Amino acid sequence: MTPEKKVLFVKIGLGLIVASMLVGYTYVWVQWVDLEAARESALILNNYYRARHGSAPLTRNADLDMIAQMCALYYRDYVPGGSIDHSCPYWRSGYNFYFSEGIGECGGGSPTGSPEHLWTNIEIGEGNTWMLYKEIYNYNFSNFKTDLETHPRTVLHFTQVVWRESKYFGLGMTTYRSKKGIGMVATLFYYPSGNLITDDWAHFLMNVRPVLKDAPALEGWKKQY
Numbered sequence: 162m163t164p165e166k167k168v169l170f171v172k173i174g175l176g177l178i179v180a181s182m183l184v185g186y187t188y189v190w191v192q193w194v195d196l197e198a199a200r201e202s203a204l205i206l207n208n209y210y211r212a213r214h215g216s217a218p219l220t221r222n223a224d225l226d227m228i229a230q231m232c233a234l235y236y237r238d239y240v241p242g243g244s245i246d247h248s249c250p251y252w253r254s255g256y257n258f259y260f261s262e263g264i265g266e267c268g269g270g271s272p273t274g275s276p277e278h279l280w281t282n283i284e285i286g287e288g289n290t291w292m293l294y295k296e297i298y299n300y301n302f303s304n305f306k307t308d309l310e311t312h313p314r315t316v317l318h319f320t321q322v323v324w325r326e327s328k329y330f331g332l333g334m335t336t337y338r339s340k341k342g343i344g345m346v347a348t349l350f351y352y353p354s355g356n357l358i359t360d361d362w363a364h365f366l367m368n369v370r371p372v373l374k375d376a377p378a379l380e381g382w383k384k385q386y
């Protein structure tokens with residue numbers, strides 16, 4: 162091989178490496194932008210709902226985001242139908258390095274809509290937040306002990322969203338194709354965890370406050386919900 166040819170091959174090789182790095186970085190960047198849209202929109206709506214109850218806004222947390230994303234992928238890959246059965250090990254204290262107290266895990270697993278109208282990432286962030294918060298319709302503030310004792314599963318997402326002592330927020334989400342169409346898994350993480358259960362339910366009285374008198378009336382997130 163002539164020296165000129167050798168130089169040419171090296172140049173082609175370097176060119177290929179640079180091109181594949183660009184493709185790789187762009188791919189990672191696009192994924193990151195997607196997730197960011199879902200996370201920001203979920204955070205804003207969470208804090209809007211919290212404000213209705215006089216709870217301080219949550220703050221984004223990168224470690225929670227990471228654990229949430231690991232769990233979204235876990236539910237997609239290991240739980241039939243991608244349903245959130247809270248079996249993801251990564252968020253439990255003892256399994257994760259960052260958080261010693263419990264993390265509150267809420268999730269939504271549902272179709273992202275018909276193929277003609279796939280949810281955008283903003284809609285995924287907002288839609289999942291609304292699905293948790295709308296359980297307020299099942300919660301009677303004058304009689305919440307009965308609600309918690311008789312139908313906890315229909316109120317405990319709502320109580321986590323507005324829980325006063327929760328400070329940080331993280332979100333993970335992924336979409337996938339299944340036989341039924343396009344599926345979506347979103348996990349919303351809160352720290353410190355809400356829903357602290359004691360015999361007298363006292364923590365709920367402190368942390369889940371009624372809607373403030375001057376709060377704007379609740380409008381559903383979208384007509385179909």
Ligand SMILES: *[C@@H]1O[C@H](CO)[C@@H](O)[C@H](O)[C@H]1NC(C)=O
Binds near residue numbers: 301302303304
């Ligand atoms: C909420 O509970 C109070 C006290 O038990 C009761 O009087 C009221 O009717 C309940 N409200 C609804 C909407 O069920």
